[in-house]
Amino acid sequence: MSDRLSPLRDVAKSLSLDAVALVPGANFQRIFGASFHQNERPLMVLIPVDGAPAAVVPNLEMGSFAAIGFEGEVFDWKDQTGYQAAFDAMFSQTPLERIGVEGQSMRVFVHHAMKKARASLEISDAQREIAALRLCKNESEIASLRKAIAVSETALAETIDLVKVGITEKEIESILIQKMFAAGADEFSFDPIVACGSNSARPHAHARHDVPIKPGDALLIDFGAKVEGLCADITRTFFIAHCDDRCQDIYNTVLDANLAGAAIVKPGVSAHEIDDTTTRVLENSSYADRIRHKTGHGLGRDIHEDPYIMRGNNEIMETGMVFTIEPGLYQLDDFGVRIEDDILVTSSGFESLTSFDKSLTIIA
Secondary structure (H helix, E strand, O other): OHHHHHHHHHHHHHOOOOEEEEOOOHHHHHHHOOOOOOOOOOOEEEEEOOOOOEEEEEHHHHHHHHOOOOOOEEEEEOOOOOOHHHHHHHHHOOOOOEEEEOOOOOOHHHHHHHHHHOOOOEEEEOHHHHHHHHOEOOHHHHHHHHHHHHHHHHHHHHHHOOOOOOOEHHHHHHHHHHHHHHHOOOEEOOOOEEEEHHHHHOOOOOOOOOOEOOOOOEEEEEEOEEEOOEEOOEEEEEEEOOOOHHHHHHHHHHHHHHHHHHHOOOOOOEHHHHHHHHHHHHHOOOOHHHOOOOOEEEOOOOOOEEEEEOOOOOOEOOOOEEEEEOOEEEOOOOOEEEOEEEEEEOOOOEEEOOOOOOOOOEEO
């Protein structure tokens, strides 16, 4: 237990805190190797700089919680009595005054429960420092990412084989989900985006039940399987039956940007430089007014995590970081193109974990 908690103790020490708190989520899963739901029942682990950890755990989760080998004291509570007494008991046995929490995961009512247990408690956001422990993936995580991506690419290939004129976005989405689970997905990383025609110009579009795809449509599919807690995230854009010269030019511009951004990836390069290189290809084209978003985001146990590949972020790439490169061009009432790969920083440069064909594909 002490070995896996020492990085969190170091975070607390570096921020002049007495402890950090974890709730169910990506950071909890990486440390303890188990997943619990975030719901109306609070579960929280407190890791001090020195001494044993402690946890507040719903009584109905005690069997599952015991399986993680937790060596600190556990304060359980039942629905009938509520959770406040468990927080009160935990804080009555510790002198902690300054605690860092995961600002993107800690919920307000858990914050209030801690403050009610100890009014003098100082609670600060240590999200960035805690999440930084996951920035560089270990060998096991990279192996799981490869599995998730392989499952996703198998599902995509089998789905595209079934696409035809007249099928709806929702029907394609349903096929894709079935193919993901059939190929070995534990779940999907996020709700798939399946968008054709003008709907493809909405970067976070929702699949429609009532719009059949037709010849000439762009078909954008953004999705990913989750395997062993790690997320894949892939986007490919296809064309149905035919593709005119303008559509080809827009597609090839996005592809050029995708390739240019990946080409400079190596340890020591900044996130800013990757985005700047990628985006300048789009800006120097005839379609600069179609740019809608940054180049990418970190990928791992969360579908979006550090490092964010954007101008102004001078974070330096290190071996083991994984992120997306996903330039896109979109015009409402017209169509959109996005091409997304999952990139691993290696000691000598990069490896694209995604290998699905990026050349312009027309579904006949």
